[in-house]
Amino acid sequence: MKIQTIYLTSIGAIVVLLIISALFAPQFLTVEHQSSLLKRLSVYGLLALGQTLVVLVGGVDLSIGANMLTLAIFGGDLFFHTGELLLPIIIVFVLGALIGFINGVGVGRFKVPPIVMTLGMMTLLTGFVLVYTGGSPVGGAPPALVDFVFAEVINVPVIVIVWIVLAMLLWFFSRRTTLGRKLYAVGSNPRASYILGIETWKIYSIAYTLAGVLAAIASLIYLGRVLTPALSVAPAGIGTEFLMPSLVIPVLGGCSFKGGEGSIIGALIATYLYGMLRSFLLVMGFGEAGVLIFTGVILLGVLIFQQIRGGRLLQFRKLFTRK
Amino acid sequence: MSEKLHNIKILLSEFYVVFLLVMAWLFFGIFAPGFLSFRNIFGIITFSVILLAASLAQNVVVLTGGFDLTVGSIISLVTCVLSVLMVYSVIGSIIVAILLGVLIGFVNGFCAARLKIDPFLVTLSVMFLIDGIDLILRPAPGGWIDKTFANALLLNIGGLNVGSIIAFLALTIFCVVLLEKRHFGRLIYAVGGAEDRAILRGINTQKVKMLAYVLSCLLCTFGGLYMAAYVQIGDATIGSPILFASIAAVLLGGTSVSGGTGRALNTVAATLIISSITNFLFYIRVIEWWKYVFNGALLIVVASVYYWIERRREK
Numbered sequence: 182m183k184i185q186t187i188y189l190t191s192i193g194a195i196v197v198l199l200i201i202s203a204l205f206a207p208q209f210l211t212v213e214h215q216s217s218l219l220k221r222l223s224v225y226g227l228l229a230l231g232q233t234l235v236v237l238v239g240g241v242d243l244s245i246g247a248n249m250l251t252l253a254i255f256g257g258d259l260f261f262h263t264g265e266l267l268l269p270i271i272i273v274f275v276l277g278a279l280i281g282f283i284n285g286v287g288v289g290r291f292k293v294p295p296i297v298m299t300l301g302m303m304t305l306l307t308g309f310v311l312v313y314t315g316g317s318p319v320g321g322a323p324p325a326l327v328d329f330v331f332a333e334v335i336n337v338p339v340i341v342i343v344w345i346v347l348a349m350l351l352w353f354f355s356r357r358t359t360l361g362r363k364l365y366a367v368g369s370n371p372r373a374s375y376i377l378g379i380e381t382w383k384i385y386s387i388a389y390t391l392a393g394v395l396a397a398i399a400s401l402i403y404l405g406r407v408l409t410p411a412l413s414v415a416p417a418g419i420g421t422e423f424l425m426p427s428l429v430i431p432v433l434g435g436c437s438f439k440g441g442e443g444s445i446i447g448a449l450i451a452t453y454l455y456g457m458l459r460s461f462l463l464v465m466g467f468g469e470a471g472v473l474i475f476t477g478v479i480l481l482g483v484l485i486f487q488q489i490r491g492g493r494l495l496q497f498r499k500l501f502t503r504k
Numbered sequence: 505m506s507e508k509l510h511n512i513k514i515l516l517s518e519f520y521v522v523f524l525l526v527m528a529w530l531f532f533g534i535f536a537p538g539f540l541s542f543r544n545i546f547g548i549i550t551f552s553v554i555l556l557a558a559s560l561a562q563n564v565v566v567l568t569g570g571f572d573l574t575v576g577s578i579i580s581l582v583t584c585v586l587s588v589l590m591v592y593s594v595i596g597s598i599i600v601a602i603l604l605g606v607l608i609g610f611v612n613g614f615c616a617a618r619l620k621i622d623p624f625l626v627t628l629s630v631m632f633l634i635d636g637i638d639l640i641l642r643p644a645p646g647g648w649i650d651k652t653f654a655n656a657l658l659l660n661i662g663g664l665n666v667g668s669i670i671a672f673l674a675l676t677i678f679c680v681v682l683l684e685k686r687h688f689g690r691l692i693y694a695v696g697g698a699e700d701r702a703i704l705r706g707i708n709t710q711k712v713k714m715l716a717y718v719l720s721c722l723l724c725t726f727g728g729l730y731m732a733a734y735v736q737i738g739d740a741t742i743g744s745p746i747l748f749a750s751i752a753a754v755l756l757g758g759t760s761v762s763g764g765t766g767r768a769l770n771t772v773a774a775t776l777i778i779s780s781i782t783n784f785l786f787y788i789r790v791i792e793w794w795k796y797v798f799n800g801a802l803l804i805v806v807a808s809v810y811y812w813i814e815r816r817r818e819k
Contacts, residue, residue, distance in 0.1 A: 241624070291808040292815050294761040296571075296624075300751060301803035308796030396557070418748060418796070428628060438622045470643075473636030480629035484621045 191433065191450045198457050206464050212336050222456040223344040224249075224406075226449070227399040228423055229430035230348055231392030233448040237355065238388040239368040239440025240295035244302035245396050246420030246425055248280050251306045252400035253410045255313070257320030260404075266325055274397045278311055280306070281393020282386055289382030305416040318409045330405030340402050345449075347398070351391075352445040364388055369441025405406050429476060430455050433483060521757050521770035525777050532780060537785040543664075544783070550668040552779035553675070554579065554734070556772060557727030558750035559757075560679045561720035563771045566754050567683070568696045568716045569763025570616055570623035575724045576747030577634035578605060580740050582728025583639050587738025590605025594650045602725055608634065609721030613714030632745075638740035647650035654733040671730060675723070679768040692716055697764025752803050753778055758810060777802075 202209040209215075228245050235242040252273050259269035280302065287298040322330075333341040355361040367374045367384040375381050404410060412419060434451035436443030458479070462472050516523060533540035558575040565572040582601045589597035612630055616623040659667030683689035694702045695712045700710050731742060757774035759766025781802075782795045 287804065288806060292754075292811045293804070293807045294811075296751070296761060297755045297807045298804065300748060300755075301807065303800070303802045304748070304752070304796050304803065308793060308798070308800055311793035311796060312791065315791075421744075425632075432625060438625055459622030468639075470514070470636045470639035473632045473639065475636075477629045477631070477633030477636065480632065481615065484625055484629065485615070485619060488619050488621055 183469055188435075188447060188450060191197070191435075191447070191454050195450070195454050195457060198454070201449070202457075202461050205459070209461065209464065216333070216338055216341075217338055218456055218460055219341045219453075220338045220406075222452055223338075223340045224399045224403045224493060225423065225426045225430070226344050226452040227347065227395050227402070228427040229434075229448050229452050230351055230445060231395035231399075232427040233294075233431045233434065233445060234351070234355070234388045234395075235365065235392050236436045236438055237364045237368045237443055238385055239371065240385065240388065241299065241438065242281075242284065242392050243299040243424060244280070244306060244388065245294065245299075245392055246282060246422070246424030247303040247306040247310075247418055248277060248393060248396040249400045249403065249423055250276050250410060250412075250420040251280075251310050252397050253407075254310055254319065254406045254412070256400060257322060257404050257410060258314075259320070259322045259330075260326070261320040264323075266323055270401065273400060274394060276319060277393040277395075277397025277400070278390050280394070280401030281390040281396070284393070285386030285389030286382070288389065298331070303418045303420070303424075306420075310412065310419055314412065316412060318411045320409060322404045322408050326401065326405040327408065330402055340405075343398070343402075347395070348445055348449045352449075355445055360384075360387070365441050367440075426455060429480060432480060435487075437487075445458060505566075508683035519769060519773075521670075521773040521777070525773040525780075528777055528780060531711050532784045532787075536784060539784060539787055544787075546664055546669070548779050549672050549774065549819055550665045552775050553668045553672045554727045554731050555746060555749055555753065555779065556672060556675055556775045557723050557730070558746045559753035559771050560675055560768060560774045561723035561727070562750040562754045563679070563757070563759055563766065563768060564683070564692065564723070565623070565720045566759050566761060567692050567763055567766055568713050569761075570614065570701070570713065570716070570747040571627060571761075572717065572720050573624065573627040573631045573747060574608060574612060574634060574721070575727075575750050576743035576745070577631045577638065578608060578721055578724040579728040579731050579743035579746055580638045581608075581634050581641075581743075582725055583649075583732045583735065583742060584641040584647075584738040584740055586643055586729075586732045590648060590650050590653070594653050598653075598729065601728065602722070605721040605725035606718055610714070612721070613717030616717065627746065634742070638749050642738045642740045643771070645737050645739040645742075649732050649736040649738075651736075654736055657730060659732040668730070675726070676768070676772050679723075679771075683768050684704035688712075688715070693764055695763075749778060752799060756803060756806055 199210065224426045228249060230244055231245055235245075245371060255276070256269050256273040259272060260266070263269060284295075284299055284302055287293045288295050330340055334342065353361075356362055363374070363379055363384050366377075367379060367381050371381050376383075427442075431448055432438075433446030433454060434443060434449075436447070458475065459472055462475055463469075467475070529540065529545075538544065546572075558579065561575050562572055581604065585601045585604060586597050586754045591599055608630060612623075612627055615621050615626040615630075656673070657667050658665045659670070681689075685690065691702075691707055693713045694705070694707060695709045699709055728743070732738070735742065754766070755761070756773055757766060757771035758775065759771065778799060781798050782792065785792055785795050785798075
């Protein structure tokens with residue numbers, strides 16, 4: 182019931198956006214524009230799916246953007262030097278899973294708070310990439326990967342299909358399998374799940390490993406799109422430009438960062454909503470600053486709205502009076 | 505005698521980060537002769553005053569069980585506001601910056617404490633908001649910062665920024681005294697440690713949390729003034745690295761993210777450790793980028809050991 186309301190809200194917001202853009206910027210509704218928007222979104226969408234899984238178990242993965250960019254850069258270099266196709270792809274997948282698994286073990290086994298663990302991982306990956314590349318762009322995508330990324334089936338980009346299919350698989354996994362339901366169980370109450378006999382650290386590891394694998398897939402797509410990934414050396418750490426949307430999207434999709442609440446479908450819809458909103462604002466000439474302000478306002482609005490529905494804001498006046 | 509030993513043991517476990525800092529300095533001193541010179545240590549302390557302000561701000565909020573992702577953006581905001589408004593009035597621009605800091609702290613505190621929204625998400629959204637405003641104020645780095653204002657803050661005497669040292673000591677003493685000796689500080693620990701019990705005790709927990717966020721933003725504004733004095737321009741992105749560094753410093757300092765435990769002095773030591781690593785790598789002429797590897801590894805290892813021991817103690 183609750184989740185359906187959030188679907189409806191997001192879909193409603195999308196419809197409103199579509200109507201507004203039809204009035205102000207009709208070029209928005211062309212097949213070409215939508216297809217290129219979805220293509221750009223698929224990287225963010227995959228990362229958001231990974232983040233959603235982690236948020237479901239009550240964690241957060243700050244290293245997901247750095248993970249993706251590290252794999253894209255390292256993978257590109259491997260492609261370039263070995264000249265092979267399959268081997269680097271396997272290595273990228275294994276590394277992605279491994280980074281996720283280490284996060285999961287740290288959070289699950291050593292009980293390091295997720296923010297600490299993944300922040301450390303992000304910094305570590307930033308260091309490795311900078312030392313490895315020396316700060317300059319390296320490597321390149323093989324033609325086969327580029328062809329794959331730019332391929333289209335009747336105007337629908339293949340990578341978008343990959344993204345949607347993966348989302349569907351993950352939705353099935355999280356809703357219809359025992360293991361998937363355990364994600365929700367651990368997220369909503371780790372202690373009770375532990376007492377019920379769920380090995381919670383394994384569930385944490387699975388969620389983080391899946392996030393790592395999704396980052397690996399996203400990295401290959403990203404590599405195919407940009408050919409040679411450049412480092413925007415934000416001194417905080419690499420990949421923050423991918424991290425921020427991946428934190429925003431689950432919230433818009435109805436995830437609670439306390440864990441155990443939210444859904445893959447919600448994240449999928451929210452990704453489109455986020456992408457639509459962002460590109461609409463950019464087209465309307467609000468610039469990057471406008472996008473940031475709108476993102477902040479909408480995020481706050483959604484959060485406050487969620488609290489209203491939680492019944493805490495019903496007596497709004499009480500908030501301003503002393504207890 | 506055994507009582508003395510016991511006291512030392514307690515001191516070690518309470519302030520292990522300070523000992524970690526001393527050990528790190530000795531280690532660095534052996535490998536890089538000249539590292540322990542007066543001038544270099546002076547430089548490290550001068551260098552870390554902005555990060556210290558942000559870390560102590562973060563520490564106050566984390567102690568209440570919250571999170572403040574706006575620390576970096578506020579520092580950027582202060583430099584932007586000063587660089588835009590200083591042309592008209594120096595004092596006026598500083599007052600505007602401080603008022604903005606209080607306002608942001610109030611918004612953060614209201615949403616996190618009163619509306620009970622996850623502080624991580626509240627401050628994330630506010631961070632986006634401030635970043636956007638920063639970019640509108642200063643699309644590209646530039647502007648003008650009054651020289652006398654900068655000199656008054658830095659107090660450069662014979663190539664040494666005495667003003668920064670005074671600010672460093674003042675920040676340290678202010679936070680240590682506030683958190684350990686004053687009533688408000690004890691309230692912060694009470695709210696962070698066991699909120700339900702604090703409520704039963706009749707503490708207005710929401711007010712304490714709200715004030716913690718306001719205090720955090722004020723400390724960051726102070727850091728921002730120093731940032732403006734250092735770089736002498738307004739820059740919309742200059743604060744973003746400080747956010748992650750401040751979180752790292754607080755966590756390295758052993759403040760628990762669930763709130764209620766952590767000493768301000770440990771945060772100060774952790775800040776100095778982070779600055780020293782950068783300085784040391786510069787000293788031994790290793791590419792500066794290794795500092796990310798060191799910081800990341802240090803954070804993961806220290807946190808793993810810390811929480812592993814804590815879990816053992818609980819059993």
